[in-house]
Amino acid sequence: AKKSAEMKQWYQRRVRGLGESFAFLKGENNVLIALVICLLVACLTEVASNTASTTLLMPILAGMSETLNVNPLFLMISGTIAASLAFCLPSATGPNAMVFTFKEIRVIDMLRTGVFMNLLSVLIVVLGVSTWTLSILGITENVYQPDWKAP
Numbered sequence: 001a002k003k004s005a006e007m008k009q010w011y012q013r014r015v016r017g018l019g020e021s022f023a024f025l026k027g028e029n030n031v032l033i034a035l036v037i038c039l040l041v042a043c044l045t046e047v048a049s050n051t052a053s054t055t056l057l058m059p060i061l062a063g064m065s066e067t068l069n070v071n072p073l074f075l076m077i078s079g080t081i082a083a084s085l086a087f088c089l090p091s092a093t094g095p096n097a098m099v100f101t102f103k104e105i106r107v108i109d110m111l112r113t114g115v116f117m118n119l120l121s122v123l124i125v126v127l128g129v130s131t132w133t134l135s136i137l138g139i140t141e142n143v144y145q146p147d148w149k150a151p
Contacts, residue, residue: 018060020067030142031130033068037061037075038082038122038129045086046118050093054083071134071142078129085121088114 025033045053061079065072086092088111090100099105134142 018063020063022064023067026068028068030070030074031126033070034074034078034126034129035122037078038085038125041079041082042085042118042122045083046088046092046114050083050086054080057083069143071139073137073139074129074134074142077133078125081125081129082122085118085125087117087121 022036025036041053041057044057057079058076061075062072065075068075086096090097090107090110092114096110100107100110
């Protein structure tokens with residue numbers, strides 16, 4: 001039980017440290033914060049599983065919300081939706097790999113089209129999260145609340 005508690009504390013310190021590495025965004029506009037999160041997650045999911053990336057990033061985004069003083073749902077929803085934006089590489093998703101099996105499509109073709117689709121999709125996600133998400137969830141102020149409840 002003592003080892004388990006020590007591991008939990010170690011993990012919490014590491015996650016908090018990762019969240020604090022984004023302190024340069026503190027006080028910035030919510031749109032910029034969502035844009036940075038979405039771009040990072042979209043790039044990560046090009047080389048890693050969408051589900052695994054999302055599972056890994058949720059505690060980090062939660063810790064980051066405390067550092068940036070924003071509602072954790074704002075960051076977590078941005079990251080979750082952006083994890084579905086894997087359009088560039090055959091290894092990103094199963095459907096990408098299936099399309100790549102046709103001999104007429106090369107990696108450079110997928111990359112060229114995928115980068116455009118990723119950037120456009122990130123902008124759409126940022127627009128949606130910055131406008132609709134907070135109002136749909138009934139969050140009047142996008143600030144961190146220690147009890148993790150909407151105000």
